[in-house]
Amino acid sequence: MPPLTEEETKVVFEKLANYIGRNITFLIDNKEDPHVFRLQKDRVYYVSEKIAKFATSVSRQNLMSLGVCFGKFTKTGNFRLHITALSYLAQYAKYKVWIKQNGEMPFLYGNHVLKAHIGKMSDDIPEHAGVVVYSMHDIPLGFGVSAKSTTEARGLQPNSIVAFRQSDVGEYLREEDTLFS
């Protein structure tokens, strides 16, 4: 269960920076409870250093998961964020989109975010930036990439896409077989 190599760290951080920008420093500089990234098989886990130390006593093939899984490396070396990273992404998100109640279920079934469903959104979202999607009660529901900047989105048709879905909490049910092992 090694820490990430420099190359891997770069790939992961680039991806994370899309969603949380400079807030990434909060992830790595936590003075009272330092956290670390760990690679187990092809998955990246973000976990308290103490727990990572305890996990060293578990052999590699028996260790299924520790802390929070952020995502996995694809075979081509890209990094893909998983829905399991949402709690951290939501905590430090830079750009946010809130969707109305009538848009919750369509989004949770894997659809993109439509203009008609937008309740509110951050003012300064540029085009193709990572956004975290919340319900109107501030419950994080998933994340994606903005299709249009905030200003452009204002003039869109109700049925046009504002944000492309990348991951949503519905995957806990839909993808349970593939997501966690």
Place this chain on the structure above:
Amino acid sequence: MPPSFEEMEARKEKKDNKRKRSASVSEKPAKKAYEPKGKKGKKQAPVVSDEEEMPADLPEVDLEELASAKKALFDDSEEEEEGDEFYDSDEEGREKPIWSDDEDIETLNVANMEALSRKLDEEEELEAEEAEEELVEGAVQPKAIVLPTAEEEEAMEGHPQDVTMTRTRMMEITKVLEDFKTLAEDGKSRTEYVNRLIKDICSYFGYTPFLAEKLFNLFSPSEAMEFFEANEISRPTTIRTNTLHSRRRDLAQTLVNRGVNLQPIGTWTKVGLQIFDSQVPVGATPEYLAGHYILQAASSFLPVMALQPQENERILDMAAAPGGKTTYISAMMKNTGCVFANDANKARTKSLIANIHRLGCRNTIVCNYDAREFPKVIGGFDRVLLDAPCSGTGVIGKDESVKVSRTEKDFIQIPHLQKQLLLSAIDSVDANSATGGIIVYSTCSVAVEENESVVEYALRKRPNVRLVDTGLAIGKEGFTSYRGKHFSPKLSLTRRYYPHTYNVDGFYVAKFKKIASSPHDVSKAGAKEKEHAARSEQDDTIINDDFAEFDADQDKELIQQTVNRNMKKRGVNPNARKADKVIKEEEAPKE
């Protein structure tokens, strides 16, 4: 014939007879006995016979009266024809006015007064007699009827049975068993009743005889029936609020807005909600997916509540999947410390990981070991929860297959595994933990083999643990003796839960406190590693591999000296016969 039906029939016949007797003032009891059962036939019969035999048998009775009696009988029968045929409860009541009100007053005169009053007396006497007879018979009745005869029993074999009949019989037998001394039929033993009841339970509820008997023996007969009936209905759906993300009040409010009808489970838990009905699937609401709650049986709260996890502890959940208890532990620790969630089944760790992530637990390590390996992998936990794999006799309402799939072998193998697991759990705990040193053992079974026996075994094998109070508000005490087996009186500190008493799944919770460490605690792999390290580091210590090597020449000289000394002691000069004794003396020390 079902006893109940027979009984009913018998009663009806008796009443009919009675009526006839009172109608014709007991003039021909022999005739009555042969009367047909059917109401119509029976009612017409007395009319005919009365006309025939009147002159011979009825000197004292007024003709007019008799006629009116006949008429009354007729009327009565006509009336009955119109009415419900099976009506039998208050036929007597209807007769009475016919006699006492109408005819008596009508025909009363000086001539027949005596006869009338005698008739009345007779009638009264008869009624009293019969009432008494019925009273006595009533008490005796279950004796005669409850158990089917051998022939009936034979007839029942191989036929699909009438369920209502079986059910009635089960109730009757239960009643008898509750008060065996007074209600039991003479000459029938308790075993016969119990055997019949167990057979009926098997056919009515669909258990194997083995399991039915095992479960039946846990309770008193009436409680056992309640238990079996409770197993037929499923428990209410319950959810647990994830306190890492939400609060129960907020969650309840949100779900009510979604059209879910719910209420708190009880006063014993602050996080549970019971779902009555819902317009949306409770397992797919946005709140569910966001991890604000988890669908979890109320009984699963109990072991975690008994465990009482504290913040910043290191806790092991030995059989964690699907993660309801693990996430509850994590939530109680507010994501501090460390939770090891182990499950032996790799496929099941998927749902475990999914739930852990969905509910936002960040302090967990999920591993896939056989839990018996545990003090070897890592030991020194503050608390260990062992929700052992079990036969599932407590969750028959949830999984009907238990009724037929469990055999005697299971009740040997499963407890064996549970005993090993519990010892592993005990050995994995740090006795010197400042805050903990707690082991909680739980099963979703009600069988004594998997509960009290396992705990008793652990107490015997590990004297360094003792049972402590579970701290749970509800629950029945564990057995301290069961069918001739006596357990430690401390077992009353454990808790049992039944579907029929608390409307939770059948469950068992025992809580241990480890008071001292034992040689078993040592992580064996770790010890070996330490020894290897010690050997490689310091070669010139007492631990040397050459310890067992001997230098034969050097030894020989020393041995010779000792032999000489011994010879001197015996008063023999060793030098004198040195030459011929050498060989012998060489052999001597070897012996």
